[in-house]
Amino acid sequence: MGAGAAALAGSAVAPMFARAQSATPVATPVPAVGPMFSAFHDLTHVASPSFPMFPGAAQMQIDLLVTIEDDGFYKNTLTLDEHTGTHMDAPAHFIPDGTTADLLPIENFFAPLCVVDISARATDDPDATVTVDDLAEWEAANGPIPDGAFLAMNSGWADRVNDAESFINLDADGVQHYPGFSGEAAAFLVDERVVVGIGSDTLSLDPGNSTDFIAHVTALGAGLYGIEGLANLSSPPAAGAMVIIGGPKHENASGGPSRVYAVEPQ
């Protein structure tokens, strides 16, 4: 449905709304469906004009275009940096001739989810990073990182998402301070394990104070995708869930807003 609908439909639409509104309550009609899964976790923040952005990037705009009252239906125009909200970084974001998001194979958007929790350390040190030791500790507890996994850092940062100042956490010199992947951990995942992507609950795969963006370059340079701004990573288990990523699919995408779920098999 588009902007022309009201013009084409004229007043014929209005009575139908009244019928629908009075006769059928607007509610989800059925309970959860998905006999293959026992639990569903939404790892996606709500994007909005107030969502914290990497310094210098424009805030998303949501401009009301038409309303049911005036036009018969409701919609908005969206204006956004591709790297807004919970979003994907495709290899093309950092790598010349890297794959764009629309061309990534969808099989890689279904992956065993490994959640590495460094939130205790990050509480005291906003510059904390995922280290190779953290990965070893995860494997000691959960077994080897499965081939084809997606590995996510839970730094607890998602709890700050409604306070942009705290989420971006600039110091007096304008340097950001939030956790990310160390270069060594990124290299370990690329060279010693077989993963399809890595994710963070902050604005970047790299820690906020990075100047070389080594985690980005290492992961995207190896053809992995990244997901930034993940939500709700304390909800799924550290191991055993499957991440499913509804990635962006527009032409030449360096990345884009993504819907990210974790599901647990029955």
Place this chain on the structure above:
Amino acid sequence: MGAGAAALAGSAVAPMFARAQSATPVATPVPAVGPMFSAFHDLTHVASPSFPMFPGAAQMQIDLLVTIEDDGFYKNTLTLDEHTGTHMDAPAHFIPDGTTADLLPIENFFAPLCVVDISARATDDPDATVTVDDLAEWEAANGPIPDGAFLAMNSGWADRVNDAESFINLDADGVQHYPGFSGEAAAFLVDERVVVGIGSDTLSLDPGNSTDFIAHVTALGAGLYGIEGLANLSSPPAAGAMVIIGGPKHENASGGPSRVYAVEPQ
């Protein structure tokens, strides 16, 4: 990563690109992952500035914002009508106080997929609709529409997507001609079966020549979501696959671009 990265990173970034580019080929590192599934189908078109839009709606814009060559990384600004490409219609699109897309329960985005193929009829008659008889025929062949299903119309229209004129198919009076759901079929699905959503491979849930948008009003009025502009519906089986919908999650969403997959269980 945002617009400030180049400024913060300065020249430190450039050498890393060279290393990544030469040392690690940009390629998908692993074969398909997903032992739960035996087949993956992408039901999503590539959105672009040339994607066919409902008459009167603005084309998507993709504006280059920064480049690796000049800025150290690549990204775009997107400007789009929420109802662009393969996208969701939330109840709020047509129904006062209807649920917005960001608030729909994610459990309903995992659903048994039922594909009703009317492409043979639509080839001869662009005004063809999914009828109650079509639904009965589908059930005779495949068994009852499962509770919690997502039912999609395959009219063959996706084959026209690269030819906007043919996809929109206006007549001399400016009336669109493409298939959709009949009001009776929509009412049957809402009243006699338990479905979470319905989808089409055209610009609308209703046929192009609709003036009352009865399929929209009936489905969205009952709290279902719609998906329009589905791709590749001949690829999954008519029954037995699961649709997974990566729906939009921005504030007040009347709908938005969605990544839609069909997967077949092992």
